Amino acid sequence: MLAVKRLEKTFGLIRAVRDVSFQVAQGEVLGFLGPNGAGKTTTMRMITGFLPPTAGTAIIMGHDIIHEPISAKKLIGYLPENAPVYADMTVWNYLGFIAEIRGFIGRVRVERVQQTIETCRLDTVKHQAIGTLSKGYKQRVCFAQTLLHDPPVLIMDEPTDGLDPNQKHIVRTMIRNMAARKAIVISTHILEEVEAICTRVIIIRDGSIVANASPTELKAKSRAHGAVELTVKSAPGDLVAKLERLTSAARVEVYPPQAAPKATGVQMPRVVVYPRPSAAGAAIAAGPAQLATDILALVKANPGWDLAAMKTLEGRLDDVFRELTESKN
Ligand SMILES: Nc1ncnc2c1ncn2[C@@H]1O[C@H](COP(=O)(O)OP(=O)(O)O)[C@@H](O)[C@H]1O
Ligand SMILES: [Mg+2]
Numbered sequence: 082m083l084a085v086k087r088l089e090k091t092f093g094l095i096r097a098v099r100d101v102s103f104q105v106a107q108g109e110v111l112g113f114l115g116p117n118g119a120g121k122t123t124t125m126r127m128i129t130g131f132l133p134p135t136a137g138t139a140i141i142m143g144h145d146i147i148h149e150p151i152s153a154k155k156l157i158g159y160l161p162e163n164a165p166v167y168a169d170m171t172v173w174n175y176l177g178f179i180a181e182i183r184g185f186i187g188r189v190r191v192e193r194v195q196q197t198i199e200t201c202r203l204d205t206v207k208h209q210a211i212g213t214l215s216k217g218y219k220q221r222v223c224f225a226q227t228l229l230h231d232p233p234v235l236i237m238d239e240p241t242d243g244l245d246p247n248q249k250h251i252v253r254t255m256i257r258n259m260a261a262r263k264a265i266v267i268s269t270h271i272l273e274e275v276e277a278i279c280t281r282v283i284i285i286r287d288g289s290i291v292a293n294a295s296p297t298e299l300k301a302k303s304r305a306h307g308a309v310e311l312t313v314k315s316a317p318g319d320l321v322a323k324l325e326r327l328t329s330a331a332r333v334e335v336y337p338p339q340a341a342p343k344a345t346g347v348q349m350p351r352v353v354v355y356p357r358p359s360a361a362g363a364a365i366a367a368g369p370a371q372l373a374t375d376i377l378a379l380v381k382a383n384p385g386w387d388l389a390a391m392k393t394l395e396g397r398l399d400d401v402f403r404e405l406t407e408s409k410n
Pocket of ligand 1: 117123
């Protein structure tokens with residue numbers, strides 16, 4: 082539904098976006114991730130026709146944003162950064178105004194506004210001036226503007242930025258509920274958001290794409306993927322040495338006890354055993370499964386080890402994010 086083709090943007094000496102290409106199909110929620118200044122907003126502004134690209138283009142359901150801007154823009158809902166809405170207008174009047182611009186008239190226009198107000202749960206504030214609303218409601222008004230014409234392609238720039246956890250939950254639920262019918266791109270730097278709603282992730286750094294994969298695939302690239310974590314009530318002297326001797330283990334690290342919940346009163350150290358990469362060089366292959374099997378056998382053979390828990394780690398998205406986006410200097 083959306084094809085981004087070799088987009089480039091140069092501001093003077095800054096190459097803000099460099100050769101960015103990707104596609105989004107119906108049902109996909111693509112997370113557009115990257116540190117501040119990576120080029121997310123600039124890319125989104127080019128896709129939605131707010132900023133002319135230096136090179137490249139975006140095709141929305143067959144319509145080129147540069148050559149057919151009007152038919153392309155009819156298919157897009159765009160939620161810009163920082164919810165720019167008219168503070169003096171009431172919610173109802175503002176959405177009515179947007180509906181008019183979008184070409185709805187008469188009864189259809191009123192129905193459209195009413196329906197969008199329901200979808201975005203704005204009924205209780207519809208006659209209030211937007212400037213008097215809390216940040217969460219203001220963001221939802223902007224969200225309503227994005228959805229008013231029921232566009233098949235949604236581009237949202239940090240839709241949950243600055244919202245409290247409850248408001249974030251509401252916005253994420255709304256995004257998830259309409260995902261099946263649409264192609265959605267959201268930019269964010271909140272990694273838990275990616276895990277909660279995105280089916281695929283693009284990580285962008287200094288204007289270039291450095292990863293394009295599902296959250297699960299990305300996590301598998303993490304150093305901790307497939308590592309086995311043991312929580313031990315008491316650490317017998319031979320435990321670490323025996324774990325280190327396993328051929329499937331690359332390295333063993335002991336983490337001191339964290340403050341335990343008061344009720345238990347016990348603080349337990351954790352021992353993390355990292356898998357040895359398989360011959361092919363990929364830690365994901367045979368390594369981790371073998372490691373867990375080996376550790377289980379070792380635990381059975383050493384009944385003196387007082388284990389409280391054992392689990393295989395799936396890896397952390399923020400480790401991968403940091404590895405891919407941190408500057409090397
Ligand atoms: N209108 C502009 N003029 C000059 N530089 C800009 C402009 N807009 C963005 N930039 C620069 O382009 C880079 C990417 O910015 P942006 O797309 O806003 O990143 P992000 O949304 O990922 O934080 C930054 O270095 C920013 O300073
Ligand atoms: Mg931005």
